[in-house]
Amino acid sequence: MIAGLFVVAFEAVVLVGALWYFGHFGSRSTNVLDVRQAEAGVRQILSDPINGYGANEVQAVECNDGQNPRVKAGAGFSCRVRINGADRDVQVVFRDDAGTYEVDGPR
Known part of the structure; x- marks a missing residue:
């Protein structure tokens, strides 16, 4: 017993x-998103010609000043990217608390 x-x-x-x-x-x-994985995801979305923006040369992506962003629906972070030799900003917004995000077009 x-x-x-x-x-x-x-x-x-x-x-x-x-x-x-x-x-x-x-x-x-x-609950945070690994910033390195986010950078890889942003690079993929920017360069994908079918499901993304189809950018020819995405040379550098740095998101959220290298800090892991906290996941919260509606919150977001920004990425600095170099596309075709020009520096651009990209906004990323979390769609839900599970970490699903959407990437805005480069500005």
Whole structure:
């Protein structure tokens, strides 16, 4: 009986730890997007001729001053890009709290 209680207690601790780790208690509310992955995604969207903007030469992309942006629906960040030798700004906006974002055209 005592061994059974220890097993149940251990499982409860593991469950609470896992829920905390994955942010279900709000203690890990730092839901952020990896800025390097965002930069790669912005580069892909800008250069894709079918599903993106079809830019010929995307030479450099730097988003959010190198800081991981916090994910929140409606929030966003900007990227500085070099397209065909010219520096441009691109705005990125989160569509939902899961990290889905849309990329505005270069300005």
